[in-house]
Amino acid sequence: MTRSIEIDSEICIGDGSFTIIAGPCAIEDYRQMExxxxxxxxxxxxxxxxxxxxxxxxxxxxxxxxxxxxxxLNDIKAKYNFKIISEIMDPRDIEESQNYIDIIQIGSRNMxxxxxxxxxxxxxxxxxxxxxxxxxxxxxIMAAEYIRIEGNEKIILCERGIRTFEDYTRNTLDLxxxxxxxxxxxxxxxxxxxxxxxxxELVFPASKAAKALEADGIIVEIHPNPDKALSDxxxxxxxxxxxxxxxxxx
Numbered sequence: 001m002t003r004s005i006e007i008d009s010e011i012c013i014g015d016g017s018f019t020i021i022a023g024p025c026a027i028e029d030y031r032q033m034e035x036x037x038x039x040x041x042x043x044x045x046x047x048x049x050x051x052x053x054x055x056x057x058x059x060x061x062x063x064x065x066x067x068x069x070x071x072x073l074n075d076i077k078a079k080y081n082f083k084i085i086s087e088i089m090d091p092r093d094i095e096e097s098q099n100y101i102d103i104i105q106i107g108s109r110n111m112x113x114x115x116x117x118x119x120x121x122x123x124x125x126x127x128x129x130x131x132x133x134x135x136x137x138x139x140x141i142m143a144a145e146y147i148r149i150e151g152n153e154k155i156i157l158c159e160r161g162i163r164t165f166e167d168y169t170r171n172t173l174d175l176x177x178x179x180x181x182x183x184x185x186x187x188x189x190x191x192x193x194x195x196x197x198x199x200x201e202l203v204f205p206a207s208k209a210a211k212a213l214e215a216d217g218i219i220v221e222i223h224p225n226p227d228k229a230l231s232d233x234x235x236x237x238x239x240x241x242x243x244x245x246x247x248x249x250x
Contacts, residue, residue: 018215024236040080040082041080050084070096083103094120108160112132112139118146121150133171159175160173182214190218222238
């Protein structure tokens with residue numbers, strides 16, 4: 001039976017409902033987040049994602065706004081009554097980040113950053129642990145164990161695709177991980193169809209499949225103008241595409 005995680009009195013993950021989290025890959029400026037916040041609030045989305053620390057393959061790519069991005073998130077959170085999920089990359093950022101975010105995200109590249117896992121395990125915040133791009137399911141479950149044994153059992157596992165020989169999609173979305181994890185753990189399971197496919201036209205069918213396989217939710221990237229996004233625009237949905245997805249899955 002799936003362990004439910006109460007985010008607040010109105011939001012519970014893993015209680016049988018299907019939760020949709022949305023927001024941009026990276027926070028770029030206040031206007032971008034104001035537009036996204038107003039749009040998602042009007043739709044009824046309760047949890048906003050937004051990256052402030054961006055681990056990129058190239059050091060010359062946009063790396064995020066850092067702590068300034070948290071301040072923007074905090075303003076949007078207060079204005080529209082969102083809960084916030086954002087990635088933490090460094091144990092030194094955990095203490096300050098807790099003032100701004102409600103769910104800590106551990107990204108694919110840090111799935112086996114054991115020092116980081118131990119430190120978030122000492123917090124009382126829910127943690128979304130994304131699967132490493134080359135990790136087996138067993139390795140992923142063991143990474144979650146590093147968090148759990150430190151005392152934090154508020155763990156959400158997020159399938160975001162793995163690296164295979166196929167290059168049509170950004171990653172190969174391993175949807176069979178959902179029933180496998182349901183059988184072998186009691187953690188809520190999310191799917192990231194944006195990173196899992198890397199192609200915006202595939203985000204909706206991947207999301208439908210995730211729901212059909214009884215995932216507990218999805219985390220989706222959106223942007224007011226994906227073609228001008230500073231990060232991952234090719235896999236981000238514009239507002240109309242996301243609105244269609246949201247209405248068909250809720």
